[in-house]
Amino acid sequence: xxxxxxxxxxxxxxxxxxxxxxxxxxxxxxxxxxxxxxxxxxxxxxxxxxxxxxxxxxxxxxxxxxxxxxxxxxxxxxxxxxxxxxxxxxxxxxxxxxxxxxxxxxxxxxxxxxxxxxxxxxxxxxxxxxxxxxxxxxxxxxxxxxxxxxxxxxxxxxxxxxxxxxxxxxxxxxxxxxxxxxxxxxxxxxxxxxxxxxxxxxxxxxxxxxxxxxxxxxxxxxxxxxxxxxxxxxxxxxxxxxxxxxxxxxxxxxxxxxxxxxxxxxx
Amino acid sequence: xxxxxxxxxxxxxxxxxxxxxxxxxxxxxxxxxxxxxxxxxxxxxxxxxxxxxxxxxxxxxxxxxxxxxxxxxxxxxxxxxxxxxxxxxxxx
Ligand SMILES: [Zn+2]
Numbered sequence: 001x002x003x004x005x006x007x008x009x010x011x012x013x014x015x016x017x018x019x020x021x022x023x024x025x026x027x028x029x030x031x032x033x034x035x036x037x038x039x040x041x042x043x044x045x046x047x048x049x050x051x052x053x054x055x056x057x058x059x060x061x062x063x064x065x066x067x068x069x070x071x072x073x074x075x076x077x078x079x080x081x082x083x084x085x086x087x088x089x090x091x092x093x094x095x096x097x098x099x100x101x102x103x104x105x106x107x108x109x110x111x112x113x114x115x116x117x118x119x120x121x122x123x124x125x126x127x128x129x130x131x132x133x134x135x136x137x138x139x140x141x142x143x144x145x146x147x148x149x150x151x152x153x154x155x156x157x158x159x160x161x162x163x164x165x166x167x168x169x170x171x172x173x174x175x176x177x178x179x180x181x182x183x184x185x186x187x188x189x190x191x192x193x194x195x196x197x198x199x200x201x202x203x204x205x206x207x208x209x210x211x212x213x214x215x216x217x218x219x220x221x222x223x224x225x226x227x228x229x230x231x232x233x234x235x236x237x238x239x240x241x242x243x244x245x246x247x248x249x250x251x252x253x254x255x256x257x258x259x260x261x262x263x264x265x266x267x
Numbered sequence: 268x269x270x271x272x273x274x275x276x277x278x279x280x281x282x283x284x285x286x287x288x289x290x291x292x293x294x295x296x297x298x299x300x301x302x303x304x305x306x307x308x309x310x311x312x313x314x315x316x317x318x319x320x321x322x323x324x325x326x327x328x329x330x331x332x333x334x335x336x337x338x339x340x341x342x343x344x345x346x347x348x349x350x351x352x353x354x355x356x357x358x359x
Contacts, residue, residue: 077348079345111345111347112336112345113343114342114343116345141334141350141352142351143335143336143350145336145337172331173325174328174331194352239269240268240269
């Protein structure tokens with residue numbers, strides 16, 4: 001089995017997770033910028049984080065033979081502090097040309113507030129001006145439906161945005177169609193309790209079709225499983241999916257989406 | 268695609284276990300003290316359960332929609348970062 005883990009917060013994971021992922025067949029890992037579990041106090045905190053994502057973490061992953069890529073942004077959980085968000089947005093371009101930076105992400109909404117929307121729109125503008133791909137986080141639980149609708153409308157209303165270069169992540173049964181019908185890619189996150197289980201993920205692949213879907217574990221500092229993607233592949237085998245279909249979903253699809261930026265090369 | 272029998276062979280035991288867990292969860296709430304029955308989480312949970320019966324298609328989607336904020340206007344300001352899993356204004 002081979003797969004690409006397109007969404008994992010490796011700075012929060014221990015070294016043994018890298019070993020387990022590589023042993024399971026992981027060929028590349030992509031790490032969107034994320035909330036640390038607490039609000040960072042200054043733009044310099046973000047500068048250090050972006051250095052970690054573009055310098056230190058790729059070296060750490062390389063020790064396991066694993067190519068490491070990243071997406072940069074300030075998370076929607078920190079968007080109520082608009083002054084800090086503006087400072088971070090002004091700094092991001094310093095990092096965009098680094099070799100492992102795939103685009104802007106994971107941007108999006110958390111509680112669907114006006115400031116979150118304003119900061120989201122500023123990220124989209126930056127991505128459009130710099131021709132960057134976009135990775136979108138949709139809100140949790142009861143806020144996901146409303147947030148996904150707002151996000152899809154905002155993206156559709158910006159004529160500069162090419163839907164095929166945007167992935168809307170953390171979709172579930174009630175939001176997958178919103179993203180896919182508008183031409184975006186969609187990500188299914190396999191996460192204990194709050195997102196999606198392997199059987200439900202496979203249900204969605206069967207219902208919506210695998211054409212513009214990827215699976216990810218979104219493992220971070222919370223209750224999450226860095227091997228959720230290969231475990232779901234095993235579940236697909238139990239459900240009678242062919243090895244070719246499994247490979248296409250967990251390796252071919254992320255490869256196809258991410259290869260739209262020439263920086264994504266896994267040799 | 269698998270047959271109904273194959274799906275049952277694969278998932279019935281797991282679904283049965285989750286069904287009993289749900290029933291025990293509701294028993295636990297009813298045995299406990301306080302006014303929790305009026306909590307929007309309980310009200311929307313019971314409403315979501317009603318979608319499991321009958322021949323309605325897309326039951327998972329119906330449950331998720333019942334547990335979602337259906338409004339469309341952005342909120343003025345985010346006063347918390349977390350989510351409870353049910354819309355706090357779910358009608359009684
Ligand atoms: Zn994430």
